[in-house]
Amino acid sequence: MNFLDKMISYVSPSAGVKRELDRKKLRYLNYANHGASTQKNAFKGFKVSNGGAVTDIEDNIEILRARSRELYMGTPLATGAINKIKTNVVGSGLIPKASIDADVLGMSREAAEALEKNIEAEFKIWAESTMCDATRTDNFYQLQEQALTSSLINGDCFAIYTYKKRTGELYGLKINLIEGDRVTNPNANMNSNIVNGIEYKDGELYAYHIANNHPGDYAVTSFQIVKAYGETSGEKMVLHLYRRERIGQRRGVPLLAPVIEALLSLGRYTTAELTSAVIGSLFTAVIETENEDSDDILEMKQLQKMSK
Structure with a gap:
């Protein structure tokens, strides 16, 4: 206990006790409250081992x-x-x-x-x-x-x-x-x-x-x-x-x-995306109409494009 703590304890014993308790609490603010914490949600399910090489x-x-x-x-x-x-x-x-x-x-x-x-x-x-x-x-x-x-x-x-x-x-x-x-x-x-x-x-x-x-x-x-x-x-x-x-x-x-x-997941993701693109390129659209004149259909499409 330093000189200041002694003076405070002499004038106000309760204040001196509080200072000593606070000092002891500071000693416990170490890795147990941070990287070694077992209470924080971030570390739930984070299982580790303490083995050698x-x-x-x-x-x-x-x-x-x-x-x-x-x-x-x-x-x-x-x-x-x-x-x-x-x-x-x-x-x-x-x-x-x-x-x-x-x-x-x-x-x-x-x-x-x-x-x-x-x-x-x-x-x-x-x-x-x-x-x-x-x-x-x-x-x-x-x-x-x-x-x-x-x-x-x-x-x-x-x-x-x-x-x-x-x-x-x-x-x-x-x-x-x-x-x-x-x-x-x-x-x-x-x-x-x-x-x-x-x-x-x-x-x-x-x-x-x-x-x-x-x-x-x-x-x-x-x-x-x-x-x-x-x-x-x-x-x-x-x-x-x-x-x-x-x-x-x-x-x-x-x-x-x-x-x-990570590489295994990325490889699977890339393969899935490529497969999806290949399958998507195989789909075609078919337009059915009672009018056998295909020129009318083409003219209709051109008019639609011009209106846009």
């Missing part, structure tokens, strides 16, 4: 992926949104620009520029051919487009670095893209160490469990365990493309996840 995200990944893919394949709004992002981010492909710190390396500026040109030229040879792809199908820029599209639709995408020098190739570095569905638990049951195919040891990222094929196409018969980091080099062996929203989150959420319901 595993409960809120990991347990729902499969159905979110399936619904996101379905919207992308069948709803023009969803398709357009994904494709626009893909075009704006990747376009024809991201190209590296070599920039060497000549001072740190103890090189002259001329030598550094020559080395930069050499690096860019060698990268171009590797990137513009299919030698960069483990499946020997796409070049590096096409792989970029696939990786981004897959991560947007499915929530994440994996790129594994491998080394395999084929006959006639200059470089052995290969990139193997893995769709998110293939990274899953071998026994289909999650535990504290392995969640949706990603294993942690002692609180650190340890390995990825990858099925030999897509579970939606064929029965999974075997799994490959790929260490997250090289045992001898310590370099990262797997690139996981996803956006982390929660602490402890191991898998990504599809871009369309928050608007799946």
Whole structure:
């Protein structure tokens, strides 16, 4: 109680008590009366859970992926949104620009520029051919487009670095893209160490469990365990493309996840409107008259138009 409160309580005890009660009431004017209120009508039926990243995200990944893919394949709004992002981010492909710190390396500026040109030229040879792809199908820029599209639709995408020098190739570095569905638990049951195919040891990222094929196409018969980091080099062996929203989150959420319901309703509405327009265009009007002279009917219509 401050000096003013003491003076008021001395002169008027009732006024002092009232001030103290009002001060205590102010302490309760917090989130319980706003965003955490259970009494306001706005929050009636607003049911929420208080789970962690595993409960809120990991347990729902499969159905979110399936619904996101379905919207992308069948709803023009969803398709357009994904494709626009893909075009704006990747376009024809991201190209590296070599920039060497000549001072740190103890090189002259001329030598550094020559080395930069050499690096860019060698990268171009590797990137513009299919030698960069483990499946020997796409070049590096096409792989970029696939990786981004897959991560947007499915929530994440994996790129594994491998080394395999084929006959006639200059470089052995290969990139193997893995769709998110293939990274899953071998026994289909999650535990504290392995969640949706990603294993942690002692609180650190340890390995990825990858099925030999897509579970939606064929029965999974075997799994490959790929260490997250090289045992001898310590370099990262797997690139996981996803956006982390929660602490402890191991898998990504599809871009369309928050608007799946809205996009589904909009897609149905658009289809209904188009169907209605098509049906409406099939209706025709027939005028019957006892007068067989059609010229009289046309003349009557023209007079009606002129009168208007």
